[in-house]
Amino acid sequence: MPRLKTKAAKESLLRRVRKQRLKYVTVLPSLITILNGVCGFAAIILAGRGAFAMAGYMILLAMIADMLDGRLARMNKSTSSFGGQLDSLCDIISFGVAPAFLMLEILQEYKLAGFAQPNVTFASFLQRFVWLAAAAYISCAAIRLARFNVENEEDESAHMSFVGLPTPAAAGVIVSLIIFHQEIILPELSASDTPAYLGFCQSVIIYALPFLVLGVAILMVSRIRYPHILNQYIKGKKPFAHLIRVLLFLLFVIWSRQAALVLIFCGFAASSFVKWFYYKVIRKREPILPALGRVTGLKSEK
Secondary structure, three states, X not given: OHHHHHHHHHHHHHHHHHHOOOOOOOHHHHHHHHXXXXXXXXXXXXXXXXXXXXXXXXXXXXXXXXHHHHHHHHHOOOOOHHHHHHHHHHHHHHHHHHHHHHHHHHHHHOOHHHHHOOOHHHHHHHHHHHHHHHHHHHHHHHHHHHHHHHHOOOOHHHOOEEEOOOHXXXXXXXXXXXXXXXXXXXXXXXXXXXXXXXXXXXXXXXHHHHHHHHHHHHHHOOOOEEEOHHHHHHOOOOOHHHHHHHHHHHHHHHHOHHHHHHHHHHHHHHHHHHHHHHHHHHHHHOOHHHHHHHHHHHHHHO
8 A cells, every 4th residue: 555655746746747847937138048049040041051150140140139139138037947957958059050050051162171182091080080170169158058057056155157169269269260251351362462471370360260160169078277268357347457458459459350250269279278377287297307407416415
C-alpha cells in the first residue's frame, strides 16, 4: 500500500507539472528581444546575398536591442526565466550563427583557399580549418550563453563584470573588421592610384579572420573577467576626466565610425586577456628570478 500511494503521488505531481502553463510575459522587453533575433536572421540573409557591410550593421543593431531588453526588464522589475531563455535563443542567432556565417561567406567571396592553389594539400587544410573555426565559434557561443543562464543573477549589482568574453563583444570583433574592410579598404582599392599597403591590409584582415574567430571563441568560454562598460565607466558619478575622454572618443567615432568600431571591440577583447596574461604569467615569474639570483649568489660565495 505505501508503494501504491507513493506511485500515485508521483503521477499526480507529474500531471500538475504537465498542466503548468506560462500565464504572464513582459511584452515590451520580449518584443525587443525578438527584434534582436530578427536582426540576426536578416544579417544571415544579407551575408548570403553578398551585402557584408549591411549584415554587419544588422548584427550591431541586434547588440543595441540586446542591451535594451535586459536593462528595461530590470528597471521595471519584470525579469523572468522566460525572458532569459528567449534572450539566449535570440543571442545564439545574432551573435553565434550570424557572425560565423558572415565570416564563411566573405572568405568564400575572396577565395581564401585560392591563396594556396599551388599546394592542394595545404589549400584543403586551410579550408577545413575555416570550417572548424566557424563550428568552434558557434559551439563556444552556445556554451557561453548556457553558462551565463546558470550563473546569472537578476540583481543589477551583479552586472558589473562578465566571466568570459560576452557573445556580443565576440561578434563585434568579427563584424567591425568586416565593416572596416568593406567600407574603408575596398573603396580605396578600386581607385586607380592605390597605395601598396592597402592590399597588404586586405590580405591581413581576410587571412586573420579564421584565427581571430577561433581566438574569441576560446575567450568566450574562458574564466577571464571582462568589465561591464556602461555600469563601471559611464553610469553614476565619475571624475571630470572621464567626461573629457568620452567626448574625445565621440569625436573619433564621428570622424571614422569604422575605425572606432575596430578600436572598441578589438581593444575590449584584448584588454582583459593582456591584463590576465600579465598578472598570471609575467608577474608570477618575477619573484622567482631574484630568488634564483640569491641562491646562485650564495652558492658562488661558498
